[in-house]
Amino acid sequence: MTAASVSPVPQHRIGEAARRSGVSAANIRYYEREGLLQPQARADNDYRLYSDADMHRLRFIRQCRALDMSLDEVRTLLALDLNNKADCATASTALEAHLGHVRQRLAELRALEKDLLALRKRCDGLDGHCHIIEALHQRADEAVPAVAAPAGHRHV
Structure with missing residues (x-):
């Protein structure tokens, strides 16, 4: 329809x-x-x-x-006419840009997964204290940003 x-x-x-x-x-x-x-x-x-x-x-x-x-991407697509050839090119460009965002987020998620796996390897739960929590405390002490970085373009 x-x-x-x-x-x-x-x-x-x-x-x-x-x-x-x-x-x-x-x-x-x-x-x-x-x-x-x-x-x-x-x-x-x-x-x-x-x-x-x-x-x-x-x-x-x-x-x-x-x-x-994103809402801006939706707004762009809503403004297009499915029977206009030029609008088809605009929709294709918008979709390609969105694919770029998705690929960037996938790379970020792969890096996050690698980091989480490395954290998990630090502790098997049998020691007297938790090396995962210890590592997170160490990171908290090391990572003191002067100014919070902007979140950037996020879809998730």
């Missing part, structure tokens, strides 16, 4: 939209605050109303987030 093949008539309250889209009501509100979704109408009691097109959009966002895409 494409965004063009769904009803644009707002008819569902947020609970129903959450159930139909698989996106929690809290996340729906968050995506609204982030500008990824704008409900088109409100009921007489001021409840937000969502259309089938809104729920399709929410499922699209959920799919992108399941692929670990």
Whole structure:
């Protein structure tokens, strides 16, 4: 089903939209605050109303987030037209950039795994004290950063 093949008539309250889209009501509100979704109408009691097109959009966002895409990456893809050749190139470029982020994170995770394995080898649990905790205390004493480094671009 494409965004063009769904009803644009707002008819569902947020609970129903959450159930139909698989996106929690809290996340729906968050995506609204982030500008990824704008409900088109409100009921007489001021409840937000969502259309089938809104729920399709929410499922699209959920799919992108399941692929670990950032909100900016999702925003980029939402702005593209699937029938525009230039937009296809933009989507491909965005996906390639995301693959770069994933590969970087995989390298970081492999390094983390290696570090954790090395820590685990320090102690078999039979000694009078724990060499794992000892090593962590040593690292805490050695690693005194002057200023905390920025977290950088993270997806996980």
